[in-house]
Amino acid sequence: MNQTVAAPAAVPALSVRDLRKTYDGGAHKTGVEALKGVTLEVAPGDFFALLGPNGAGKSTLIGIVSSLVNLSSGSVSIFGVDLQRRRDEAMRLIGLVPQELNFNMFEKPIDILVNYAGFYGIPRAEALQRAEEELKRAQLWDKAEKMSRTLSGGMKRRLMIARAMMTRPRLLILDEPTAGVDIEIRRGMWKTLKDINAAGTTIILTTHYLEEAESLCRNLAIIDRGRIVEQGPMKALLAKLDVEGFLLDIDGGLPQALPAIPGATLVAADDHTLDLEMPRAMDLNRVFAALGEAGIRVRSMRTKSNRLEELFVRLTGENAQDGTAQPVPEQVA
Numbered sequence: 118m119n120q121t122v123a124a125p126a127a128v129p130a131l132s133v134r135d136l137r138k139t140y141d142g143g144a145h146k147t148g149v150e151a152l153k154g155v156t157l158e159v160a161p162g163d164f165f166a167l168l169g170p171n172g173a174g175k176s177t178l179i180g181i182v183s184s185l186v187n188l189s190s191g192s193v194s195i196f197g198v199d200l201q202r203r204r205d206e207a208m209r210l211i212g213l214v215p216q217e218l219n220f221n222m223f224e225k226p227i228d229i230l231v232n233y234a235g236f237y238g239i240p241r242a243e244a245l246q247r248a249e250e251e252l253k254r255a256q257l258w259d260k261a262e263k264m265s266r267t268l269s270g271g272m273k274r275r276l277m278i279a280r281a282m283m284t285r286p287r288l289l290i291l292d293e294p295t296a297g298v299d300i301e302i303r304r305g306m307w308k309t310l311k312d313i314n315a316a317g318t319t320i321i322l323t324t325h326y327l328e329e330a331e332s333l334c335r336n337l338a339i340i341d342r343g344r345i346v347e348q349g350p351m352k353a354l355l356a357k358l359d360v361e362g363f364l365l366d367i368d369g370g371l372p373q374a375l376p377a378i379p380g381a382t383l384v385a386a387d388d389h390t391l392d393l394e395m396p397r398a399m400d401l402n403r404v405f406a407a408l409g410e411a412g413i414r415v416r417s418m419r420t421k422s423n424r425l426e427e428l429f430v431r432l433t434g435e436n437a438q439d440g441t442a443q444p445v446p447e448q449v450a
């Protein structure tokens with residue numbers, strides 16, 4: 118008889134365990150605790166968003182994963198390769214697209230890509246072939262011989278992605294690739310990223326645009342003040358955001374059995390309070406009709422605050438733009 122053997126679970130593309138980072142505050146200052154015990158896992162092949170407001174710790178996390186920042190404690194592994202014990206091996210699996218454009222504007226895209234590959238020991242003939250592939254995928258092939266300075270903003274950003282892909286990373290990491298760029302440019306980048314992901318590369322990007330996470334990513338984690346506050350499939354998160362909660366104060370007592378209201382959840386919080394959760398699109402009249410029929414009289418109601426929703430206001434609201442979430446820079450005496 119055949120025995121069923123469970124398939125081994127796929128090795129995560131990224132596994133982060135209880136990661137902490139305190140930046141040294143200098144001789145007379147206490148350090149900044151940028152990460153306060155972050156644990157997360159990204160499956161191979163995933164398109165994963167790390168969503169959070171300014172100052173949340175996104176760049177710190179990305180910096181540690183890509184070995185630009187030292188961790189204080191915890192562990193990181195990339196496709197099962199421990200970052201601290203086998204750093205070089207782990208780094209070879211990663212491609213990084215930093216937030217700022219950092220290529221030489223006076224070089225041509227083709228040279229930028231081929232020279233970059235040269236740093237990683239890729240032979241020139243192979244590099245030329247890869248460069249053609251990557252420039253085509255980034256819709257930049259016709260600009261291969263133009264001075265990079267003359268490319269549009271969107272093209273420059275796609276060039277950053279093409280360059281990171283030259284080493285054929287299994288995990289591509291982008292830190293706020295579209296911060297401050299207009300919607301047309303963002304859409305162009307999204308297409309390139311989707312193509313890269315469809316071809317098998319795992320992608321992690323940080324963003325403070327909910328819309329960006331929504332159009333690109335299957336899974337996400339939300340980070341706020343150095344902690345992961347939500348993690349899971351994008352769809353589940355949107356469903357959660359689509360639910361409204363109310364507390365209803367009831368006149369008199371509650372019946373033994375509460376009425377069933379299709380689509381909504383109704384539970385007794387105490388003898389005089391009902392806790393109602395319902396889809397945003399649902400009609401409140403239906404709820405009141407059902408309550409009335411059951412002989413329940415609602416005296417007053419208030420909205421329950423939704424932690425997630427408050428967070429999104431912080432993420433996408435005006436404050437996210439003017440940097441109020443950032444600590445005030447120290448005055449230099």
Ligand SMILES: Nc1ncnc2c1ncn2[C@@H]1O[C@H](COP(=O)(O)OP(=O)(O)O)[C@@H](O)[C@H]1O
Nearest residue numbers: 140149151170171172173174175176177178444
């Ligand atoms: N090099 C550094 N030295 C000291 N504090 C830092 C440094 N880099 C970031 N921080 C602080 O760590 C926190 C997280 O920052 P960061 O990771 O850049 O957040 P995000 O990328 O989400 O905006 C912030 O309070 C920031 O001021």
Ligand SMILES: [Mg+2]
Nearest residue numbers: 175176177293
């Ligand atoms: Mg950042």
